[in-house]
Amino acid sequence: MRVSLIQLEVDLAEPAERRLAEAAEQVRARTGDHLVVLPELWLPGGWDYARWDADAEDLDGPTAQAMSAAARDAGVWLHAGSIVERGPEGAHYNTSLLFGPDGVRRAAYRKIHRFGFDSGEAALMDPGTELVTCPTPYGTLGLATCYDLRFPEMFRLLLDQGTEVLVIPAAWPARRVEHWRLLARARAVENQVFVLACNTAGTQADMPQGGHSMVVDPWGEIVAEAGAGGQVLTAEIDTALVAKTRADFPVLKDRRLG
Numbered sequence: 154m155r156v157s158l159i160q161l162e163v164d165l166a167e168p169a170e171r172r173l174a175e176a177a178e179q180v181r182a183r184t185g186d187h188l189v190v191l192p193e194l195w196l197p198g199g200w201d202y203a204r205w206d207a208d209a210e211d212l213d214g215p216t217a218q219a220m221s222a223a224a225r226d227a228g229v230w231l232h233a234g235s236i237v238e239r240g241p242e243g244a245h246y247n248t249s250l251l252f253g254p255d256g257v258r259r260a261a262y263r264k265i266h267r268f269g270f271d272s273g274e275a276a277l278m279d280p281g282t283e284l285v286t287c288p289t290p291y292g293t294l295g296l297a298t299c300y301d302l303r304f305p306e307m308f309r310l311l312l313d314q315g316t317e318v319l320v321i322p323a324a325w326p327a328r329r330v331e332h333w334r335l336l337a338r339a340r341a342v343e344n345q346v347f348v349l350a351c352n353t354a355g356t357q358a359d360m361p362q363g364g365h366s367m368v369v370d371p372w373g374e375i376v377a378e379a380g381a382g383g384q385v386l387t388a389e390i391d392t393a394l395v396a397k398t399r400a401d402f403p404v405l406k407d408r409r410l411g
């Protein structure tokens with residue numbers, strides 16, 4: 154399958170409507186791809202906490218509607234990155250959305266691990282509680298978001314739910330970009346899955362973003378990697394490699410602790 158990771162250079166000085174229209178245009182331009190991925194919180198910004206309450210939307214709000222239409226127009230599976238979801242009773246979630254090529258929402262994942270050590274996201278967002286996987290014609294996708302990448306136990310659980318391709322949108326800063334590169338490969342190697350890790354570029358709320366979106370195969374090889382700036386990273390991947398890797402090097406059969 155052909156995948157494209159749209160590493161958006163998020164400029165929060167730009168009006169949100171323009172950023173939404175531009176992102177939708179970039180998705181529409183990916184006709185011919187099978188799966189397109191956008192980063193975490195690319196519309197409200199991953200680090201501009203002050204905007205989150207005002208920018209919160211419901212699951213069928215303006216971002217979801219624009220992304221649904223773009224997925225349908227392009228005829229692609231679209232992981233639309235994440236929104237600030239306005240949940241029931243004043244709750245807020247960092248929720249990623251997956252649309253099928255018909256524009257129908259197939260999955261919504263509320264980020265489980267919140268970043269900030271009692272401030273920022275950890276203080277302002279509520280934690281998700283459910284793992285999310287979604288079957289597609291190209292294999293089962295397992296959804297995770299940014300900071301989740303640091304919690305390997307989550308990925309074992311996603312593996313046990315059939316994940317073959319992990320899709321991980323992020324707003325990961327430049328100062329820890331080597332952690333990002335290392336952990337994306339580690340999650341691929343230890344679970345023998347493809348990892349599609351789509352980061353943001355640019356600077357948000359004085360926090361330079363790391364870029365370096367990556368497509369990693371189940372052997373841990375980097376199939377494609379972006380630079381630091383805004384970029385569309387496209388790669389061909391063969392998801393049959395998941396079963397082949399697990400058969401040729403059956404390390405997962407030696408698990409003893411669950």
Ligand SMILES: NC(=O)CCC(=O)C(=O)O
Pocket residue numbers: 193199267268298299300301303323324325326329332
């Ligand atoms: N948006 C995030 O989850 C940031 C995570 C991060 O900066 C880190 O894990 O380091």
